[in-house]
Amino acid sequence: MDGLRGDLCGVQAAMRVCGQVLAAVLITGLGIHCALPAYSVDDSMGAGASAGSGAKGGSAGSGASAGKAGYGGDGGNAGDGGTIACGSYTCNATLEQCWNGQLCVARLVTVPALLPGGGTTTHQIDATEVTREQYAAWLAATPSTTGQPAYCAWNSSYVPATACTTDPSVCSGSGCAAHPQVCVDWCDAFMYCAGVGKRLCGKVGGGSNNVKAGGNDPKLSQWFNACSSGGVFNFPYGGDPTSSATHGYGQGKCNGVNPNGGATAPVASYAYCHSPLTEYDGVYDLSGNVSEWEDSCEQSTGEKDWCRWRGGWFGSLVNGDMTCASPTFIPSRSKAEPSRGFRCCHD
Incomplete structure (x- = not known):
């Protein structure tokens, strides 16, 4: 394992880190957060929706699950720009792809993973948190x-919890479309992912993980990987886990406390809240912004x-919550909070 980590860090760092570090220094020094292209579809959530999650009767419809249709690859790379026509919607080609000709969903990024019994595989993970x-x-x-x-x-409902969406920290009014969806419970997140042909990030190779085991093993957890x-960094952008649990932390590189x-x-x-390694690049905000439900x-x-x-989330300090190995869990699938969202994975 140490040899593989050394290869990843050595080869990829030699190829890319110098340029990225310089860019990061310039960006951080100027206090700039680089926004990507705006969504072209009007906001549709506003300050929240009526009826709390689990508070109203279920709505009849066409069903939440639609298998794995619609995913033939990763879609465009970050920075491509442009738009994609998708049914009655227009997707942001930088961060989204069209699912089944119907809905704009987060773009899937393929990353490598080790298997517990030896060998390698790949899995896919959303480039971003699911947006409003x-x-x-x-x-x-x-x-x-x-x-x-x-x-x-x-x-009984997938509608975000009303009491949660009225929290002052929740984005309201215009301009919220590209913010992460918050105020949903674990089952809402699970069913959204299933409904767009993905799954809530869980075990490498398929299935769920146990909250008490394997959470910080890149061979078991898709999210942590x-x-x-692949177990190389403390934070998406760097830091040596063999040095200390919070080695390499960079204030303002991700949306933690106060930025x-x-x-x-x-x-x-x-701009810097992603991996500097080519194999894992293109996945954003795995530290901060909002914490994310996991299977x-x-x-x-x-x-x-x-x-x-x-x-971690926008109010997190570097006390462990902002690290990839964040230890936090909560005693309820039904707990919806203004600081928690989710992203999906795909095998």
Whole structure:
């Protein structure tokens, strides 16, 4: 493992780090956060939607699950720009792709992974957290609440929790479309991912992880593998885990405590909040902005299962929450918060 990490760090650092570090120094020194192209579809969530998650009857619809249709590759690379026509929507070609000719969803990025028994594989992970606009478009298709896993039987609505969306930290009014979707519970996140042909990030190779084991093993956790560049870094952008748990932290490189005034920022708007290694580049905000639900729970019995969330949020300090190895989990699948969102993966 050490040899592989050395190869990744040595070869890729030699190829790319010098230029990226210079760019990062210039950007950080000027206090600039580089925003990517704006979404062309009007905001659709505003300050939140009516009825709290789990508070109203399920809406009839065409069903949430649609298999794995629509994904033939990674889509465009970050920086391509432009737009993609997708049914009645227009996708941002830099960060999105068209799913099944129907919805704009986060662009999938393929990353390498090691297998527990030896050998290598790949998996895909969303380039960004699921945005307000993407989630609203899925809700507009009236996904059915039937077909949820048995441990989500209590969940009668996918609408973000009203009490949560009125929190002052939640983006409101115009200009929120590209902000991460917050105020959704674990089952909402799980079903959104299934509904667009993906899955909530979980175990490498398929399935769920146990919240008490394997959370910080790149051979087991898709999310941790992508965040740490295969176990090489403490943070998406760097830091040596063999030195200290928070080695390499860079204030302002991701949206942690205070950089954005204690609120969410549009996804991928922090220019240095991604891996410097080519194999893992193109995945943004795995540290900060909002914490992210993971398919990693204590058991599968119901609403009060303990589940893990990852990566810290806009109010996090460098006390561990902002690291890829963030240890945090919460005693409820149903807990929706203004600082928590999610992203999806694909095998």
